[in-house]
Amino acid sequence: MIKILFVCLGNICRSPTAEGVFMALVEREGLADKISADSAGVGSWHVGNPPDRRSQVAALKRGIDLSGQRARQAKPQDFYDFDYVIAMDSENHRDLSGICPAGEKHRLHMFMEFAPHIGHGDVPDPYFDGDDGFDVVLDLIEAASAGLLADIRAKHL
Ligand code: 4NP
Secondary structure: OEEEEEEEOOOOOHHHHHHHHHHHHHHHOOOOOOEEEEEEEOOOOOOOOOOOHHHHHHHHOOOOOOOOOOOOEOOOOHHHHOOEEEEOOHHHHHHHHHHOOOOOHHHEEEHHHHOHHHOOOOOOOOOOOOOHHHHHHHHHHHHHHHHHHHHHHHHHO
């Protein structure tokens, strides 16, 4: 099993959306027996909470149900448990670098590196934005999910 962990700041907007979108793609491609995904937050404020209602609404418009997810905090052990630890933005990447055990940095990625043609370094934090921000997040996540799956196919399947 190839295991993916998506990480943002709160684990209630971007990373649950990435988990939902990516796993819907994996299931569509018939690869759910080979690839699994989870998500976590760098921060602990929202631990135990479901995804932000605005993220749930935006994802449901594209047929993706995030309601069963619950937030948790990222931890050093995640770098042993997951093949890819994927940061949504450069701040998340820096914070994850700080808890990454020695010798495991090769597992840490920026999500948008898997969609270089989009020309975005970060999946921007939509938490303090209007509803439009959540649709932008979904567009970026859909593009990067396709690129991530291509990377996994090329390297692992
Ligand atoms: P996320 O968005 O990192 O995409 O889950 C945020 C959620 C909550 C907060 C910030 C960002 N917050 O400050 O509580």
